[in-house]
Amino acid sequence: MYLVIFDCDGTLVDSQNTIFHGLQVGYEAVGLPMPDRSTALSIVGLSLEEAFSTLVGDENAHHVQTMADAYRTSKRERRGKGLDLDPLYPGTREVLDLLSKREDVLLGIATGKARRGVDHMLDVHDLHGRFVTIQTADTSPSKPHPDMVHRALSETGAEPHRTVLIGDTSFDMEMARAGGVHGVGVSWGYHERDRLTAGGAHAVIQHFDDLYGVLDGLLGFDEETT
Known part of the structure; x- marks a missing residue:
């Protein structure tokens, strides 16, 4: 077998457009500047907390959970509206x-x-x-x-x-x-x-x-x- x-x-x-939107929501939730698209999408494949942690670095590690929660909330809301149809x-x-x-x-x-x-x-x-x-x-x-x-x-x-x-x-x-x-x-x-x-x-x-x-x-x- x-x-x-x-x-x-x-x-x-x-799913790059919907993932990028979710990352933007995460950054906006904590007031950090969004990285360029290529850098942001380079973490696709990692689990969400690990992805944000990789992007923001140790100095902003305290923001990671808030960013991940904002991403997830946005996803749930958009899917409930019939959006994010990758x-x-x-x-x-x-x-x-x-x-x-x-x-x-x-x-x-x-x-x-x-x-x-x-x-x-x-x-x-x-x-x-x-x-x-x-x-x-x-x-x-x-x-x-x-x-x-x-x-x-x-x-x-x-x-x-x-x-x-x-x-x-x-x-x-x-x-x-x-x-x-x-x-x-x-x-x-x-x-x-x-x-x-x-x-x-x-x-x-x-x-x-x-x-x-x-x-x-x-x-x-x-x-x-x-």
């Missing part, structure tokens, strides 16, 4: 449909999002029932700690050498390496190819169409097997 674990933000869904990246639904039809593949999620955010994504895009293991910031330390990978392996019974983690940041690749599984980077997210490779990516794909070939190379993954 193969286990294919996906990150969410920057991998399955394009689109799927091209090819996402197709690759999930193909993989979920295979009897030898289990799908999972490992994300710095809260479970509430994941459920919202699954609701918006009608993706319920595809993922047998979902790991979030509610129950695990922030990436790159390997706890999410370890939990996914434990829940599914999959073996590390038959498991791949697909993500868009070096945090994902470092988590995969620490968890003893293969890491595959995607080029359309938040970190550049060089950073993904430095983090331990075994391969970096340009489009989800390229994924089967990479899985075959890493796992002996036969596209025709069902």
Whole structure:
């Protein structure tokens, strides 16, 4: 049995606009100046408190919880109004449909999002029932700690050498390496190819169409097997 674990933000869904808005709300809540967009989004993939902590530094650590709470409150309010409908990246639904039809593949999620955010994504895009293991910031330390990978392996019974983690940041690749599984980077997210490779990516794909070939190379993954 193969286990294919996906990150969410920057991998399955394009959430940069809604994340940036949430970060702005956090900064406004404590009166700190907002960093430029590139710097702000460089922390995507980390759990929320860890993300704000990385951005504001030790000198403003006392603001982190207030910023994170403001971000979460904003998210809840916007979702209640039918906002924050992050689109799927091209090819996402197709690759999930193909993989979920295979009897030898289990799908999972490992994300710095809260479970509430994941459920919202699954609701918006009608993706319920595809993922047998979902790991979030509610129950695990922030990436790159390997706890999410370890939990996914434990829940599914999959073996590390038959498991791949697909993500868009070096945090994902470092988590995969620490968890003893293969890491595959995607080029359309938040970190550049060089950073993904430095983090331990075994391969970096340009489009989800390229994924089967990479899985075959890493796992002996036969596209025709069902």
